[in-house]
Amino acid sequence: MKRRNFIQQTSAATAFIGFGGLSSLSFKPSNKKHITILHTNDVHSHIEPFGPEDSRNPNLGGVARRATLIQRIRNENPNTLLLDAGDIFQGTPYFNFYGGELEFKLMSKMKYDAATLGNHDFDNGIAGLYAQLPHAEFNFISSNYDFKNTLLDGHTQKYKVFTKDGVKIGVFGLGIELQGLVNKSLYKETKYLDPIETAQEMSSILKKEKNCDLIICLSHLGYEYSSDKVSDIKLAQATADIDLIIGGHTHTFLDKPRVEINKSGKKVLVNQVGCYGLYLGRIDFYLDDNNENQTTGVSLEV
């Protein structure tokens, strides 16, 4: 299957302008495949919703509610991928008491497909993370941490290809530099590899060798920095072939994805939904077998 160049051929409108013209949109649903990507990041062991008295996030969040919402969306479109961009651990006593067991068990019950690792996922050390792996029935995808000389060796994947309704979705994962952020005694011999080079390598494999239709990067690099530090925005600009970057670490609340231009001049979506499971991110891709010859699409506006 040839990869569909869907992003750059999209006709677009901002949020509500799209609705008025919905019935006049020219695409034919019968020709399209529909893939739904759901995502969270930086949930930080938030199992229960915030209470009504909370000063910042009253009555928001909660795993049980998230489970209901995910199931509702899955019933609507079984071709759904559920992803997390790291920092599953640390933030409530649930983590301090149970070491991440409950977080992994609940994510397994919600049928997460994959997660990447955030810096706080090392808070109980490599051994602490390793000990909880039996509770996780989903994949840990990490492309730029070399775990060869650690307990985690062989327990994470550099990338994974998911096939939904015949659409091949390649997912890889990028973690932040741990030195200076996490105690060395916790991450031990984990080697940090350059995220941009790794991303190029992974997206090239996923596109050329694995013939993926969609390439998603799960990132815990952080959204954007005022310094030169590598971020999701820098990653989007400096690479080719990534369609969507699902980010984390900076607890950035984007109300819609940001669109960046990659080094081949194509569009990349960058999204992040804050933290603590307050929101679920949802991105629907409609892929059309017939539109691969179309070259004059209207640019995507957000």
Place this chain on the structure above:
Amino acid sequence: MNTFRLSFYLTITLFVLSCKGNSIETAQIKAERIPIDKSINGDPEIERFIAPYKKHLNKTLDSALAYNPKSMLKSDGDLNTAIGNLMADIVMEQANPILVKRTGKEIDMVLLNHGGIRSGLNQGNITTRSAYALMPFENEIVVAELSGEKIVEMLTYLEQAKTAHPVSGVRIEMDQNYKVTRATINGKKIDKEKTYFVATSDYLQQGGDNMNFFKDPIALHQVDYKLRNAIIDYFKKVDTLKVEKDDRFIRK
């Protein structure tokens, strides 16, 4: 294809209903941010699964560890407060034996930050939950070996801060204009030729609250002890909290 068409329109319906989340909407890519709020009922199976964990957690968090005879607030003093003194004294008492065991050296003084006191302690039973409220962060206690020069820099910092940063092991007197008039560690004046073992949090040692005198110490000693765990262990050890506001850090 009918099922697909149906699912497509359901998507749009959901989208319209959940318009609190902003979105881009295109023929081919659509994005939205869905708030997890009260309008969504929790999945009963997930709630049942969480229940025993929650019960055990709450039971442990709420069991009494110690008794506090007098409520403590971080605002109840000028340059020292009962709650700040308590935290600094806990660090001294709990971390010193570890440093002695590892290095043979004793902690000379403790400095924390006033902003790091995250709650007060009510009169009555003190629980693990109180310790989490007081110290929700995961900071570790570290011991920085500082030159006498750096201790003088620390005093200058405190003159400018004019804040009840918690201390232990040191006595500082300032005049009404916050100029240090007398400062002693272990009852002796600060010796610029000597080095001092200062316990603090890893956050402050790494420059938090602009405590730059902690950067590049002569040596940095890890005690691998979280501040909160030190507080919990102390609460378990004592029956009644006795630490009070005193004259360790005052203006005259």
